[in-house]
Amino acid sequence: MNPKRLFLACVLLIPMLVLAETRVPIIYSTDLYHPPSDPDDHFDTAVLFAMKEFDIRCVILDNGLGRQVGPEVKAEFRHRIGRPPLEQLMRITGRQVKYGPGLPQKLSSATDQGLQQPPENQASIEMMLSELRASEQKVTLFLNGSCRDFAAAFNRDPELFRQKVKAIYCNAGIVVEKGVAAQIDYNVELDPIAFFRLFETGVPIYWCSTRPKMSERAPGGPYSTNFWIHEQRIIRAGSLPVQNYFIYCLTASKEPHLPFLDKEQQKIPTPRGIAGDGGRFIWCTAPFVHAAGRSIYRKGIADFHALQPAEAERQGIADAKVDLFTFVPANVKPKEPLKSLEIDVKGAAADSQVKVFHRPVTDTDYRSVMESVLTNLSAELGK
Ligand SMILES: [Ca+2]
Structure with a gap:
């Protein structure tokens, strides 16, 4: 090969190798609705699509609320x-992703495979299983709604899960440092049997706690992933189609969803005024950063980016890494069936099945850094 050609081959090949190295196969389950139940799922799904290293094998539109059960359900819910x-995110990013609706009814027992549920909802579970079977690499599973579809899929083929699932990121339930916590948060309530089943799978779990109690004023403490955002800032950081994606959600628009992305700049609806500070809670940004293998780096005084270590190196900010959160091993065992788990974070073996999200920084530091990270991810979306 002549030197010119060799140089060209290297230039083309090296970025491909770097990308191949950082590809993270992922199956995502989200209770994403339009109009939204809570627009936080729109922010989370935007983050999934913003991180190009995620090889999105399929998306389960978790139907924890059972809003698509069949013709007997009101059309407005279907x-x-x-x-x-x-579909808006696919247009914005030019990515085509397989997706389908999850099971609409709660699991009836820990080993329920959901086979008696409507035929139109079976395809999604089968899609997930066939993606796992076909994958040469282990696949990350990530949920931020009910645990139903992952639990039903596990029940259909436990051995496949043990062989092919790298870990489940479970954004449901509540973690305390030691003792017993009533685990019933919103996502658990959607399907309690499914949530408790995940802890019996033997599959590694990154357990991302929601919060010990619902309070718009108080963040959820050191085991909780949530943070408060000023959403206008995050939305405006995106391109015009990204802004329109959020505005379509926040206005519960009934216009055709794809042409809406091409609109001129428009007003962002005023967010809720809570504690004198309009905005909302977001939960999954930090778990996504971890699942992607990214870390957080300081680029400016108040400018923080979630980057792959190689990218931080390239940008010359590798030594400005910020250790904002981690996952710590935990002993978790059932306490009261379908009600609580006993948790012990101290003294668990490093290879424990469950690792819990932990942020050893103040609520204020976590909030400010994560808001900046999310703003920069919004800017990255579709670029
Ligand atoms: Ca959700």
Whole structure:
């Protein structure tokens, strides 16, 4: 090969190798609706699509609320499942992703495979299983709604899960440092049997706690992933189609969802005024950063980016890494069936099945850094 050609081959090959190295196969389950139940799922799904290293094998539109059960359900609910926002994100990023609606009814027992549920909802579970079977690499599973579809899929083929699932990121339930916590948060309530089943799978779990108690004023403490955002800032950081994606959600628009992305700049609806500070809570940004293998780096005084270590190196900010959160091993065992788990974070073996999200920084530091990270991810979306 002549030197010119060799040089060209290297230039083309090296970025491909770097990308191949950082590809993270992922199956994502989200209770994304339009109009939204809570727009936080729109922010989370945007983050999934913003991180190019995620090789999105398929998306389960978790139907924890059972809003697409069949013809007997009111039409207004049947249309609510999150197809419009998902297709908008595919348009924005030029990525085509397989997706389908999850099971609409709660599991009836720990080993329930959901086979008696409506035929139109079976395809999603089968899609997930066939993606796992076909994958040469282990696949990350990530959920931020009910645990139903992952639990039902596990029940259909436990051995496949043990062989092919790298870990489950479970954004449901509540973690305390030691003792017993009533685990019932919103996502657990959607399907309690499914949530408790995940802890019996033997599959590694990154358990991302929601919060010990619902309070808009108080962040959830050191085991909770949530943080408060000023959403206008995050939305405006995105390109015009990204801004329109969020505005379509926040206005519960009934216009055709894809042409809406091409609109001129428009007003962002005023967010809720809570504690004198309009905005909302977001939960999954930090778990996504971890699942992607990124870390957080300081680029300016108040400018923080989630980057792959190689990218931080390239940008010359590798030594400005910020250790904002981690996952710590935990002993977790059932306490009261379908009600609580006993948790012990101190003294668990390093290879424990469960690792819990932990942020050893103040609420204020975590909030400010994560808001900046999310703002920069919004800017990255579709670029
Ligand atoms: Ca959710």
